[in-house]
Structures are given as structure tokens and as C-alpha cells.
Amino acid sequence: MPELLILIALLVVVAGTAAFVVTTRRRRGPELEPPPERGIAPTTEVPDTVPPELVEEVEAEAATEAPPTLGAPPRLRDRLGKARSALGGYLGGILGRSGIDEETWEDLEEALLRADVGVATTTTMLDHLRERVAAEGITEPADLLVALKEELVAQVGAYDTSMRLEADEGRVPVWLIVGVNGAGKTTTIGKLSARQAAEGRSVLVAAGDTFRAAAAEQLETWAERTGADYVRGAEGGDPSSVIFDGIQRAKSRSHDLVLADTAGRLHSKVNLMEELSKVRRVADREPGQVVETLLVIDATTGQNGLAQAKQFAEAAEVTGVVLTKLDGSARGGIVVSIQAELGIPVKLAGVGETVEDLIDFDATEFVEALFADD
Numbered sequence: 333m334p335e336l337l338i339l340i341a342l343l344v345v346v347a348g349t350a351a352f353v354v355t356t357r358r359r360r361g362p363e364l365e366p367p368p369e370r371g372i373a374p375t376t377e378v379p380d381t382v383p384p385e386l387v388e389e390v391e392a393e394a395a396t397e398a399p400p401t402l403g404a405p406p407r408l409r410d411r412l413g414k415a416r417s418a419l420g421g422y423l424g425g426i427l428g429r430s431g432i433d434e435e436t437w438e439d440l441e442e443a444l445l446r447a448d449v450g451v452a453t454t455t456t457m458l459d460h461l462r463e464r465v466a467a468e469g470i471t472e473p474a475d476l477l478v479a480l481k482e483e484l485v486a487q488v489g490a491y492d493t494s495m496r497l498e499a500d501e502g503r504v505p506v507w508l509i510v511g512v513n514g515a516g517k518t519t520t521i522g523k524l525s526a527r528q529a530a531e532g533r534s535v536l537v538a539a540g541d542t543f544r545a546a547a548a549e550q551l552e553t554w555a556e557r558t559g560a561d562y563v564r565g566a567e568g569g570d571p572s573s574v575i576f577d578g579i580q581r582a583k584s585r586s587h588d589l590v591l592a593d594t595a596g597r598l599h600s601k602v603n604l605m606e607e608l609s610k611v612r613r614v615a616d617r618e619p620g621q622v623v624e625t626l627l628v629i630d631a632t633t634g635q636n637g638l639a640q641a642k643q644f645a646e647a648a649e650v651t652g653v654v655l656t657k658l659d660g661s662a663r664g665g666i667v668v669s670i671q672a673e674l675g676i677p678v679k680l681a682g683v684g685e686t687v688e689d690l691i692d693f694d695a696t697e698f699v700e701a702l703f704a705d706d
Contacts, residue, residue: 402530405691408701411683415664416702419447423703426473432465436473440480448634449665453672457483481699487668489695491677493652497533497589499621504582506575506590506620508612510648511628512640513596516656516682518547520628521591522554523682523690529558533588538578539564540571540611541595551593561587571595571607572614579620590620605647612648625650626679629666631658637666641674655693656682664702667693 422443429436437458444454457480464470464479499505507524511517521537528535537555539548539562548564555562563581565574575592582590594611595604616622627650629637644650653670658681667678678693 402526403686403688405688406683408681408683408691408694408697409704411659411689412664412698412701414660415447415658416704419443419663419702422446423477426477429473431471432473432476436476437462440476444665446663447665448663448669450635450638450669450673453487453669456672457487457668477703481703484668484699484702485696487672488678488698491671491675493677493679493693493695495652495679496623499623503619503621504579504587504590505623506579506592506615507624507626508575508592508594508615508622508648509626509628510594510608510644510650511596513544515596515628515630516654517541517593517596517628518550518554520626520654520656520680520682520690521551521593522558523687524591525554525558525560526687527690528589528591529560534561534586536561536563536578536582536585536587536590538575538590538592540575540593542567542569542571542574543595547593547596560591561585572611575611575615576617576620579615583619605643608644608647622649624652626652626654627676628654628656629670631655631664631666632660634663634666635669638669638673641670641676645674645676650676652677652679654678654680654682654690659683659689664698667698 422439426436426439426443440461441454441458444457445451449457460483461476461479464483465476468479470476470479495507497505509517509521509524518541525535525537535558537551537560539551541547542565545567548567552562552564554560561581563574563578565571565577571594575590575594578592579590581587592615594608612622612625625648627641627644627648629640631637633640641650641653653676655667655678658664670676671678681691681693681698683689683691
């Protein structure tokens with residue numbers, strides 16, 4: 333019996349304690365959320381309660397931030413090691429000869445063809461070299477190779493490689509970027525955006541490749557990194573409309589340049605090339621003006637890149653070539669054949685993955701890099 337009384341007493345005490353705790357919490361109101369841990373970045377969204385004038389002040393401060401800076405561009409000589417070794421292996425045999433005979437010319441022809449110079453351009457260059465050798469009395473293989481270098485510089489350097497940025501008064505300059513999938517178009521646009529921002533220009537990127545969602549997302553990431561404005565459309569939408577909307581926005585916001593992506597076209601598909609022609613016409617309507625149409629070509633594709641260039645030149649009025657992956661297994665001669673056979677200058681060269689690795693193309697530096705001693 334005493335044990336039962338003790339148990340009842342304990343139950344009464346526990347029940348009373350619980351009732352007291354519940355009553356106390358009700359009086360205190362709901363428990364507060366614990367404070368966030370240190371190191372968590374605050375949200376970048378602006379609450380609705382922030383006064384409009386404060387929002388304008390924050391946006392003005394963001395607009396005055398310093399543009400991104402780029403490091404020094406690499407030297408072509410440092411990035412063309414594979415192309416140089418491939419060409420050097422053939423030219424080394426020529427240097428080992430005691431004079432210039434028909435076998436020397438055959439070896440030189442093979443070297444140029446294996447370097448992706450192309451049959452037509454190789455034939456033209458060798459004809460010029462034969463005439464020069466006869467006129468100047470050149471008898472030593474070393475002097476023949478010096479003449480070859482000079483001929484290459486003359487071929488490659490005969491074109492204006494400057495990039496146009498000026499449009500007619502009241503119109504927005506547009507750089508239209510074209511090429512097949514996998515050539516490096518999207519990455520090239522991102523690097524161009526970074527370059528222009530570093531030079532103090534305000535850029536808008538228009539994601540005209542509406543058929544590949546990954547391309548638009550990648551461009552958006554580049555735009556965020558480089559501080560560029562950005563316009564995209566619905567997946568599968570009309571590329572021309574997206575680009576025109578971007579141009580209208582650039583005009584209203586006083587941007588200096590529009591970089592317009594286009595869907596990666598197969599140059600062998602007639603209907604796709606016709607659509608590209610339409611994109612070119614729409615982008616050139618007021619208030620836009622296409623001042624550059626840049627064809628991005630993967631240098632490792634060799635003479636297939638020349639076939640691409642021919643088709644794109646007809647469809648989109650190409651003004652310059654961006655030759656990507658020149659630091660890879662490319663043999664370099666595609667530069668010569670594109671310029672010699674089509675009259676389209678190579679204006680930019682991609683020689684790596686970083687932003688600084690998109691460099692202005694220089695003919696003399698290119699040829700010297702191919703013939704340099706490692």
C-alpha cells in the first residue's frame with residue numbers, strides 16, 4: 333500500500349511540471365528561428381520593402397564596378413609545338429640535301445600537303461617559288477626554306493585582320509558568330525565578351541542557338557562572368573527573333589556591341605544555310621548593323637574546314653575566321669588555304685582554354701612559330 337501512494341505522488345508531480353511548461357511557452361509566444369551560421373552569404377535578392385531610391389543607388393554602384401582584367405596573351409610559338417614538329421620533320425629532310433633538285437621539290441610539296449595547305453594553294457606557292465629560285469639563282473636548301481617562309485608570310489599576311497566595331501550613326505554594331513557544332517562557337521563568344529568588357533565596352537549576348545538548350549545555358553554563364561547583358565528565347569524558337577530582340581534591347585540600354593550566337597549549322601544542309609542567310613538579314617536591320625560575321629572553325633578538321641568556309645561565306649557573308657584548337661593536333665596549313673583560296677582573313681586564333689588564349693592572329697608570328705627551333 334505505501335508503494336502505491338508513492339507512485340501516485342510521483343505521477344502528480346510529473347503532470348504538474350508538464351502543465352507548467354506548456355503554460356509558460358504559450359505566454360512567451362512561438363520560438364524564434366536560430367540565427368544563421370557565420371560564413372553563409374546573404375541573399376542577393378532585394379526585399380520588396382527596400383525603397384526604390386536605394387535600389388537605384390545599389391544598381392548604380394554595380395554599374396561602376398571595374399571591368400574584368402585579362403592577363404598577357406600567350407605567344408603562338410609556345411602553343412604551336414605540335415604543328416611545328418609535324419612540319420619540321422618533313423622540312424628537316426630538305427635541309428639535309430646537298431642541293432635543290434626535283435626530289436627536293438617533291439619533298440617540299442609533300443610537306444605542304446601534309447601541313448593541310450591544300451592542293452591548289454600548294455601548287456600556286458611552289459610555282460612562285462620555282463620562279464624565284466630561277467630568277468635569284470638560289471641553290472642551297474636553307475635559302476629555299478627562307479624563301480618559303482617569305483612566301484607564306486606574303487600569302488597569310490595579305491589581309492586586314494582588324495575587328496570592326498563602328499556602325500552607322502544610330503545603329504548598334506553586331507558581331508554574328510557562325511559555324512558547325514563542336515567548333516567552339518559558344519566558348520569563343522564568352523571569350524570575346526570578356527575581351528570587350530576588359531576594354532571598357534558594354535556588351536549584350538544574344539543566344540540565337542535556340543535548338544540546343546545547353547548552348548543558351550552556357551552563354552548565360554559566360555554573360556554572368558563577364559558582366560554582359562543577356563537575351564535568350566524559348567527552346568526551338570525563331571533564332572532571328574531572339575537576335576532582333578537582343579539588338580532592340582541593346583539599343584534601348586546603349587550597349588556598345590551585340591554578340592549574336594547562331595545554331596551550329598551543317599554546311600552540307602541547304603535549308604539550314606538558307607535559314608542562316610535569313611538570320612544575317614534580320615540582324616542587319618535597323619537598329620542593328622552586322623559589322624563582323626565571324627566563322628568559327630576547328631583547326632583540327634583540316635581541309636574539311638575549308639569546305640565549311642566556302643559554304644558559310646556564301647550564306648552569311650563571312651568577314652573573318654576564328655580558328656580554334658590551333659594548339660592541338662592541327663597542322664596549321666588550313667590558315668594558308670582559307671586565306672589564299674577564299675580571301676577571308678583569319679582574325680583570331682584559339683590556342684587554349686582560358687580567356688587569354690583567344691588571341692589576335694598575326695601572320696609573321698604564325699609563320700615564325702611554325703619554323704622556329706624548339
